[in-house]
Amino acid sequence: MERRGEIDMATEGDVELELETETSGPERPPEKPRKHDSGAADLERVTDYAEEKEIQSSNLETAMSVIGDRRSREQKAKQEREKELAKVTIKKEDLELIMTEMEISRAAAERSLREHMGNVVEALIALTN
Amino acid sequence: APNKCYEQKQYKNGLKFCKMILSNPKFAEHGGIVSCERFVYVCFYFLNLIGWHVYGLLQRSDKKYDEAIKCYRNALKLDKDNLQILRDLSLLQIQMRDLEGYRETRYQLLQLRPTQRASWIGYAIAYHLLKDYDMALKLLEEFRQTQQVPPNKMDYEYSELILYQNQVMREADLFQESLEHIETYEKQICDKLLVEEIKGEILLKLGRLKEASEVFKNLIDRNAENWCYYEGLEKALQISTLEERLQIYEEISKQHPRAITPRRLPLTLVPGERFRELMDKFLRVNFSKGCPPLFTTLKSLYYNTEKVSIIQELVTNYEASLKTCDFFSPHENGEKEPPTTLLWVQYFLAQHFDKLGQYSLALDYINAAIASTPTLIELFYVKAKIYKHIGNLKEAAKWMDEAQSLDTADRFINSKCAKYMLRANMIKEAEEMCSKFTREGTSAMENLNEMQCMWFQTECISAYQRLGKYGDALKKCHEVERHFFEITDDQFDFHTYCMRKMTLRAYVDLLRLEDILRRHAFYFKAARSAIEIYLKLYDNPLTNESKQQEMNSENVSAKELKKMLSKQRRAQKKAKLEEERKHAERERQQKNQKKKRDEEEEEASGFKEELIPEKLERVENPLEEAVKFLIPLKNLVADNIDTHLLAFEIYFRKGKFLLMLQSVKRAFAINSNNPWLHECLIRFSKSVSNHSNLPDIVSKVLSQEMQKIFVNKDLESFNEDFLKRNATSLQHLLSGAKMMYFLDKSRQEKAIALATRLDETVNDKNVKTLIKVSEALLDGSFGNCSSQYEEYRMACHNLLPFTSAFLPAVNEIDSPSVALNHTANYDVLANEI
Numbered sequence A: 001m002e003r004r005g006e007i008d009m010a011t012e013g014d015v016e017l018e019l020e021t022e023t024s025g026p027e028r029p030p031e032k033p034r035k036h037d038s039g040a041a042d043l044e045r046v047t048d049y050a051e052e053k054e055i056q057s058s059n060l061e062t063a064m065s066v067i068g069d070r071r072s073r074e075q076k077a078k079q080e081r082e083k084e085l086a087k088v089t090i091k092k093e094d095l096e097l098i099m100t101e102m103e104i105s106r107a108a109a110e111r112s113l114r115e116h117m118g119n120v121v122e123a124l125i126a127l128t129n
Numbered sequence B: 001a002p003n004k005c006y007e008q009k010q011y012k013n014g015l016k017f018c019k020m021i022l023s024n025p026k027f028a029e030h031g032g033i034v035s036c037e038r039f040v041y042v043c044f045y046f047l048n049l050i051g052w053h054v055y056g057l058l059q060r061s062d063k064k065y066d067e068a069i070k071c072y073r074n075a076l077k078l079d080k081d082n083l084q085i086l087r088d089l090s091l092l093q094i095q096m097r098d099l100e101g102y103r104e105t106r107y108q109l110l111q112l113r114p115t116q117r118a119s120w121i122g123y124a125i126a127y128h129l130l131k132d133y134d135m136a137l138k139l140l141e142e143f144r145q146t147q148q149v150p151p152n153k154m155d156y157e158y159s160e161l162i163l164y165q166n167q168v169m170r171e172a173d174l175f176q177e178s179l180e181h182i183e184t185y186e187k188q189i190c191d192k193l194l195v196e197e198i199k200g201e202i203l204l205k206l207g208r209l210k211e212a213s214e215v216f217k218n219l220i221d222r223n224a225e226n227w228c229y230y231e232g233l234e235k236a237l238q239i240s241t242l243e244e245r246l247q248i249y250e251e252i253s254k255q256h257p258r259a260i261t262p263r264r265l266p267l268t269l270v271p272g273e274r275f276r277e278l279m280d281k282f283l284r285v286n287f288s289k290g291c292p293p294l295f296t297t298l299k300s301l302y303y304n305t306e307k308v309s310i311i312q313e314l315v316t317n318y319e320a321s322l323k324t325c326d327f328f329s330p331h332e333n334g335e336k337e338p339p340t341t342l343l344w345v346q347y348f349l350a351q352h353f354d355k356l357g358q359y360s361l362a363l364d365y366i367n368a369a370i371a372s373t374p375t376l377i378e379l380f381y382v383k384a385k386i387y388k389h390i391g392n393l394k395e396a397a398k399w400m401d402e403a404q405s406l407d408t409a410d411r412f413i414n415s416k417c418a419k420y421m422l423r424a425n426m427i428k429e430a431e432e433m434c435s436k437f438t439r440e441g442t443s444a445m446e447n448l449n450e451m452q453c454m455w456f457q458t459e460c461i462s463a464y465q466r467l468g469k470y471g472d473a474l475k476k477c478h479e480v481e482r483h484f485f486e487i488t489d490d491q492f493d494f495h496t497y498c499m500r501k502m503t504l505r506a507y508v509d510l511l512r513l514e515d516i517l518r519r520h521a522f523y524f525k526a527a528r529s530a531i532e533i534y535l536k537l538y539d540n541p542l543t544n545e546s547k548q549q550e551m552n553s554e555n556v557s558a559k560e561l562k563k564m565l566s567k568q569r570r571a572q573k574k575a576k577l578e579e580e581r582k583h584a585e586r587e588r589q590q591k592n593q594k595k596k597r598d599e600e601e602e603e604a605s606g607f608k609e610e611l612i613p614e615k616l617e618r619v620e621n622p623l624e625e626a627v628k629f630l631i632p633l634k635n636l637v638a639d640n641i642d643t644h645l646l647a648f649e650i651y652f653r654k655g656k657f658l659l660m661l662q663s664v665k666r667a668f669a670i671n672s673n674n675p676w677l678h679e680c681l682i683r684f685s686k687s688v689s690n691h692s693n694l695p696d697i698v699s700k701v702l703s704q705e706m707q708k709i710f711v712n713k714d715l716e717s718f719n720e721d722f723l724k725r726n727a728t729s730l731q732h733l734l735s736g737a738k739m740m741y742f743l744d745k746s747r748q749e750k751a752i753a754l755a756t757r758l759d760e761t762v763n764d765k766n767v768k769t770l771i772k773v774s775e776a777l778l779d780g781s782f783g784n785c786s787s788q789y790e791e792y793r794m795a796c797h798n799l800l801p802f803t804s805a806f807l808p809a810v811n812e813i814d815s816p817s818v819a820l821n822h823t824a825n826y827d828v829l830a831n832e833i
Helices: A038-046 A060-087 A092-102 A107-114 A120-127 B001-009 B011-023 B032-061 B065-078 B082-097 B099-112 B117-129 B133-146 B156-171 B177-188 B192-205 B209-222 B228-238 B242-255 B261-269 B272-289 B294-301 B303-323 B339-355 B358-373 B377-390 B393-405 B412-423 B429-437 B444-450 B454-467 B470-501 B505-513 B520-537 B544-553 B558-600 B620-634 B640-655 B657-670 B675-690 B696-710 B715-725 B732-742 B745-755 B765-777 B784-800 B814-820 B825-830
Strands: none
Touching: A060 A107, A060 B099, A060 B133, A092 A107, A092 B657, A092 B696, A107 A120, A107 B412, A120 B657, A120 B696, B011 B358, B032 B065, B032 B133, B065 B082, B082 B099, B082 B470, B099 B117, B117 B133, B117 B358, B117 B470, B117 B505, B133 B156, B156 B177, B156 B192, B156 B505, B177 B192, B192 B209, B209 B228, B228 B261, B242 B261, B261 B272, B261 B294, B272 B294, B272 B339, B294 B303, B294 B339, B303 B339, B339 B358, B339 B377, B377 B393, B377 B412, B393 B412, B393 B429, B412 B429, B412 B454, B429 B444, B429 B454, B444 B454, B444 B505, B454 B470, B454 B520, B470 B505, B470 B520, B505 B784, B520 B620, B520 B640, B620 B640, B640 B657, B640 B675, B657 B675, B657 B696, B675 B696, B675 B715, B675 B732, B715 B732, B732 B745, B732 B765, B745 B765, B765 B784
16 A cells, blocks of 8 residues: 555544554553654554464364355356356357457357357347347 | 565565575585485475466556466466465455455365464355355354353454344344344444444334334434434334324424424425424524524425425515514514624525525625625625526636635635636636645645545546646546546455454445445546547547648738747747746756655556646547546446446447447436437437448347337437427427437528527526537537527527626637637637737
8 A cells, every 4th residue: 555645734633543452341542642644654564464363163163064065066056057058059250249349358248149049139139238 | 484575575585585595506515416406396396386476476566466366376276275375366356356266265265274263254255245145144153153252341353243244144134133143242242323223223124113113212312413313213103194203303302402303304394384384493593593504404495396485485584674673573572683693694595596596686695794794704605606606607716715715724615716716717726726735845736636636636627628628637537547546456455454353344345335436426527528538539639730730821821821820939939938947846846755755656556657638638549548438437337327328429439339229228228308318319320321331130139129219210200209398498409409400401590490499488598508509509510600609699698697608709718619629739829829
């Protein structure tokens, strides 16, 4: 992140990004002395590498297996969709016509054509909606 | 060691280590040739891996995110479980909103580090963003259970987690679960107000109205000015009759006598006599007290003509009475009103008549107020506004200047003055006005750009556009676009930061904001102007000076030409010297600042190529530049008809018929009766019939879809129907008339007569629309018609005597003809001669 340069006298109240309060409850530590550097030092610390906090748990295994199941189902569904679309035959000139006329990427043009079973007129009508 | 280095952002050191490993001869001495070879292979492997990783980081810092993703994928091929690379890849994926990719990567991170809390949070967020609430909630709950926070302890991060979890539940419409959830954990949530608001919302959704009403009553007790709480309370009480509603407001007003809302809301609800009664009370209290924003709070009632006349009657009577006997009405006694009451009444009346378009009367009232209190800023502010509405922008700027002079420490009024100056095309003056508050050492323009002060920049864009200074306007358009790019880019660091700090709701809000960022009005203004200018530059590309002189020498004798050219050269020299002087001064100032800035900008991307007005307005492919500004509008502001009409204008010039079709279809779905759309439709249809050599498929699509819009009508009938349908609207008559001429040049007389109608049946004879008609008479939409233009100008002048645009042509800057200048440079010089 770039530093924006000094803040003018007209603006007050620099935003503090760091809230390093370990104390419980809403009590805040005494106010830090305000400076005119717009919290630049705090902004710098935003991108610092910090060791991620660890969690203690003995029961991660069940959770992980649920996740694993779900994931394989998602992958399967996705593959099936792709297979269906791949079965459709499409013509190269149709694809190129769509790309030039509608100024879209090859991938988008191809998807549209396949979704309309290779019918270029229908695909174009849908694209102009 | 190299890994540690780039985790701590010491990229240069990391590369140094790599070099060290390679170049150190000692490694060759260790344990024989075999181990040395293996070591070299291992080195190469790591260098390759590190190389791809570091290359990816470099691409990322250059903002080439797509390229960076490719690098990371290559690195992963070599080491698929590299934590750091996976993390970096996930950041890029969420930045580019590749949500499925992001979810994949976060799954791998979770498998590698199931004990790290970021793994769970990241994976849950991925599902949330993909709207798979089920999975997201499962993950969040699993994670929550691992956070062993005792029930009596207040922990901010835990509180945020609970609130985030609850938000996901509500988005999933799991209202019962959400209510139980919040009741279970409410003692550990820091934001107590939010807890109440959530409860109120859910109880309403669950139909538990009695409990909901209790919650909203408590909320109103906390804050009686929040309109949402009143809305909630009314839903909860299921109030059907007006009387019941008024009863509630009355009760609340008794409990909170100082609250404005319970007095203001009934005014929107009640009609006729009841309204008069309540309004009378409301007005008296506020005039006595001296409440400057009184008109602003009542403005939203002005759609209702009955209420408007009641207000007018009440307040004009107060004014008359206060002038004679210091009471609101002649037959009162008790304490007399102080003189300030009359002041606020007159101030209100000025705004009232201004809103109704009775400018003369409005000026009378505001001048009376000024006469009694010549140092009150608000009065000059309103006076300036009245002149703005009249259409005399110079006078408006003058009075706003007067206003700011009364308090030069007030930045609000200073900014307003600058804005009014820009509206009057006084760009230099506006910059000077702003410089009273901008940083020392740089020009105000530069500082305001650095501070991303987009209201100023968008006003400059319009001003330059009106003056025909396209290069300068485009520079500002690109500056605004760059701000939006930076704001989008800046979110990168928050992907890690927010997860570390557990500010998850704020994080998701940020992502959602960034998704629709260019929907903001500032972007729309800049994009719209940029597109309009690029279209103009396409239609009339700027020629350079020698060509201009060639054209002129045909009409002028050799002697006169010589004189003219030498005059031109002298003026050019003078202007150049002035520019050089200013430039030298600026350079001196900036030299000191440059050193500082160079250090700061080391980390920034290298795309900040300087924007040069002369280059921008002579760009090779203006239509392609216009499309760049258009695309975000098509994606994000598809509900604004102007997006599609601007798109049409671009595609029309590109000859892309199906994209033209797309534009008009989308516009038609929003408002089929829009005047500009009507013009586009006719031009589109004509163009299609003129192009007989379109590919078959294209023709097929066109005829099928256009049928739905034109329904077999020929264009003349289509136009006639449009005119009949909109016989009382000047805007529509103008468009229909333009098309009448377009379709048949021989009907010029009739078309002009149609557009210049000013009889009573025509409704919107306001400043804006009349100016539009007169501009059309000048720009060739009706062919050659200078005498008709003069007639029209005089007629408009009689209707609107104060409006600058219709004054006899003395002042060039206000007249519409300047805005049509395409060759700005030459014309500016011609004026100086």
